[in-house]
Amino acid sequence: MEALIDLGRQDMDPSRRSVLGAGLFSVALTIPCWPDVIGRAEAAESGRLSRIGMNEVDMVVAMTERVSDLDDQFGGRHARPMAASFMVNTVASYLHADASDSVRRAMLSAASDLLYLTGYMAVDEGLHGLAQRYYVKALELAVAAEDHLTYCTTLRGMSVQAVDLRHGAKARELADAAAAASPKAGPRMRAFLAGQQAHTAAQTGDRTNALRFIREAEAAMDRAESRGKPFGSYDPSSLNYHISQVRYELGDVHGAVNAMQQSDKVRHGVYRRARVRHRATLAERQLEIGHLEAACATWNLALDDYPMVQSGRADDRIRAMLALIRPHRRNASAGALYERARTVVRPALLA
Template identity: 75%
Template structure:
């Protein structure tokens, strides 16, 4: 009878973590739940992996991510003693080819790969501004018509329309539309002949669309996919020398990280966004400082968080005095950050007050945000024992919920059903539960 060789590579990584076998499998199971595919591995599984039994192909990226999060650095298949993924190659695709591969897999939901689509990676390598600025493969002419600023303006306008649909209805239906537009229209434009000024403007417009598509992937909890879109946005923004979209994308990556509870990564990305935008105007400065405040609050840096929050408030006052800017960082977004900072620092009543103020001043078109943030407000009202106030707020969220197609909104509503279940002796809670049962998918 042949004996299986122990996986010395995986065993060495496991020893470096300081984990018990139980902690190892718990970390892997948590990532599976985060991705939307709950796992139930127990200690014998981890023992078998180290003894040389090869984990399922779908589990290997989760094991690598668990190790990477614990060790604070990337962990490759080879380093863990796993075979390379099927179809992998050492060749790095060009920017446009990579964009085509990403978009084609996303524009048709039936073709999306399950493996890794929702897997957020803390070990992702994020390029710094000097590493991407002005860099992109030379345009390949031949067969593609020459483009000018009208094509750039069309891409910008389409991105704005898709963003409006996302704000009002959620990203579930809008993202495949954005992916198809990237593949069928924007990618060919990036390869077209054009004057240098037009070419840079098109790359900037494409970067903004990639950022939006990544944000919509976050909305559907496809976190690994979102990170890939964000990386493309950074690459294109650097090639276009568009520091504004570069900084906005880094901030978006920080928002994704902090919402998933990865405070250190969120802080690193928020600081990188601020550092890459030294000459930002007051509204952009408020936009960046508010996110820095939230990230530092999550990791317990209360003094730094409050410093950045004050900076965001001062910058917002300056920005508002210069006139309203619909569609950018506004008082509703600032109050949301104030609420998040106060909540992270343990000030629950202050968090509720700021969230109520955010709801009061939010523009009506932001329906998806209204559903999610009202649900969060209700959860905090319930947390301090205000059951009937929470039920009233959840009912407001339910008013808009049927019109929104959003994975994050779905999660909030499912959580509401769980939280309200122990309180069904209360009349308001019972009525809310009955209404939710008819509206929320089981």
């Protein structure tokens, strides 16, 4: 666990983050395969500390859920160092403690989920090398815990990171690996995985498989909606977001706008950061097809939530908004939007 402690401590140190993260995304990253690391015990050395039980596991799970809620509502800029500190000061010691086999596996699984979340928040800040290190460690602990769900979710998260950075081939490899590692996935999980496969296929120009995967995701979501509670945040809104991304990658901007509008219409819950990003993306595409007034209205909706969000990716979308509307400021709607933005966005974004 020394590597895990070192990773968390580096993340807690603001002076190290730019060195760790910026511009260090690696398309050549070696992903630990499930069969290759079964039986690794390094992450679960026992006997160093007092014995732990399910109470400690439940606490880690609850803390991870709380940090995830904060991330969804307010962005990860402040929540990620909190998660890193908790990992270093609490979780690492639990992983060294003595425990029954069942408790040890549960703790490894809980730690893996926390690492995945921390990596996801690092992606949000553009610290891509740091995020990859968290993700790889999450995969290792998921394998040691025999936790297929977190293993597949982490691979998919790595695919999302890669596709957003336009590394289409790597993104597709990771999305396919996630799907292959979950052969008995339920319908909502299958939709969760197939939607990402569709996006990566579209980005690599594979129209046939992009449309096949999105149809598969739609069929799986239809089955899932008649069953239990949603898997994480993947719901019809998320699926429509993927449909929009596929259509946009395949050159259908009007279709992408329609799907993104449907995504916004059916969104549930307080996923404020996603709301800012997705509405800003919708506005960009509305402007692309010449709908300036509609784009300004959508950007205004994004600005309603933006001041409450601390997120690098949200900042990127607002920065893009300012650049895109600047040439249209003679238009009344665009001019009003620009002046409103000047009062709510961080000064650095106006430079």
